[in-house]
Amino acid sequence: xxxxxxxxxxxxxxxxxxxxxxxxxxxxxxxxxxxxxxxxxxxxxxxxxxxxxxxxxxxxxxxxxxxxxxxxxxxxxxxxxxxxxxxxxxxxxxxxxxxxxxxxxxxxxxxxxxxxxxxxxxxxxxxxxxxxxxxxxxxxxxxxxxxxxxxxxxxxxxxxxxxxxxxxxxxxxxxxxxxxxxxxxxxxxxxxxxxxxxxxxxxxxxxxxxxxxxxxxxxxxxxxxxxxxxxxxxxxxxxxxxxxxxxxxxxxxxxx
Numbered sequence: 001x002x003x004x005x006x007x008x009x010x011x012x013x014x015x016x017x018x019x020x021x022x023x024x025x026x027x028x029x030x031x032x033x034x035x036x037x038x039x040x041x042x043x044x045x046x047x048x049x050x051x052x053x054x055x056x057x058x059x060x061x062x063x064x065x066x067x068x069x070x071x072x073x074x075x076x077x078x079x080x081x082x083x084x085x086x087x088x089x090x091x092x093x094x095x096x097x098x099x100x101x102x103x104x105x106x107x108x109x110x111x112x113x114x115x116x117x118x119x120x121x122x123x124x125x126x127x128x129x130x131x132x133x134x135x136x137x138x139x140x141x142x143x144x145x146x147x148x149x150x151x152x153x154x155x156x157x158x159x160x161x162x163x164x165x166x167x168x169x170x171x172x173x174x175x176x177x178x179x180x181x182x183x184x185x186x187x188x189x190x191x192x193x194x195x196x197x198x199x200x201x202x203x204x205x206x207x208x209x210x211x212x213x214x215x216x217x218x219x220x221x222x223x224x225x226x227x228x229x230x231x232x233x234x235x236x237x238x239x240x241x242x243x244x245x246x247x248x249x250x251x252x253x254x255x256x
Contacts, residue, residue: 001190003208004088004113007136010207011089015069022131025070025095031103034078041072043131043160044234044248053230053252055156057081060126063150065143066114066133068092073107074099076129083107084125086114088136115139117146124150130159132248135209138188140216144224148255157226157253166239166247167211172197177240187211218251226253 014020033039040048058080064073068087073096077083085096085107093109100107110119114130114137128147134140147157167187170180183192189201189208221228233246241247 003138003190007207008088008090010205012091013205014207015089015091015095022069022071023092023095025099026074028103031074031078031099031105034075037079039075039079041075041129043129043158043250045132045236047232047234047250049158049250050230050232053156053158055127057127061124062127062129063120063125065128065130065147066136067129067131068096068109070095070099072129072131073109074103074105077105077107078103081127084110086110086112086117088113115142115146117150120150122149123152123155126152126155128155128157128159130157132160132162134159134212134217135162136207138210140212141220141223144220144226148224148226151255153255155255157221157255158250159221159253160234160248160250161217162211163233163245163247163249164211164213164217165245166236166241167192167209169241171201174240179240179244183211185211186213186216221251221253225255227256228253 015023043049060081062076062081062083064083064085066087067073068085068089069092073083073085087093090111093111096109128151137143164185168181168183170182173180188210228251230252232250234248235242236247239247
């Protein structure tokens with residue numbers, strides 16, 4: 001299976017469905033506040049990124065990586081950054097274009113694979129903003145290396161990740177509120193599920209996910225050359241795991 005194409009189509013369907021919160025573009029009030037320097041932005045589900053994490057944004061070159069949906073990119077553009085939104089889903093990118101047209105914002109949208117940023121020259125950006133999306137990528141270490149290449153020295157990588165513990169539980173029982181350990185890490189919808197369960201999962205048309213090890217999610221950033229300078233955790237409110245353990249974490253890393 002061509003996983004990139006499958007996930008592109010799956011996310012296009014999420015946009016068409018209109019129910020997924022990560023496909024819903026921000027409103028005009030949010031953009032107006034951002035123009036006045038008042039904004040909150042998410043790497044994970046609930047906690048706004050601390051203001052201290054951001055470099056000066058006015059005039060900064062920002063790559064919103066796998067960040068389509070009309071949310072983070074338009075907000076950062078309204079603050080004054082030069083924003084490029086990069087995403088695998090053209091429908092998600094259209095959400096950013098719609099907000100830009102509606103609010104007279106200048107931003108660029110580019111469709112592509114996060115593991116291949118070859119359309120960008122070395123040291124093109126001051127900030128890469130990557131909300132939880134590595135769950136849809138097979139090899140995060142390639143992504144970290146590409147991020148390091150296109151960031152300028154002193155540039156910042158902010159990324160939200162799913163904690164690998166989220167993927168050790170039986171997928172279908174967790175939907176019923178039951179936590180039953182079933183899978184080792186790393187996890188893949190393609191190889192961890194039984195043939196029967198995989199067919200049931202694919203029949204729903206949901207994007208394919210990958211549960212990466214902390215060695216790849218955190219250690220992979222370090223191996224690429226980044227220095228991690230801050231960290232926080234967050235929960236998925238509708239997940240039974242969230243009652244006991246954070247589902248997400250976010251890292252701030254610098255290219256020294």
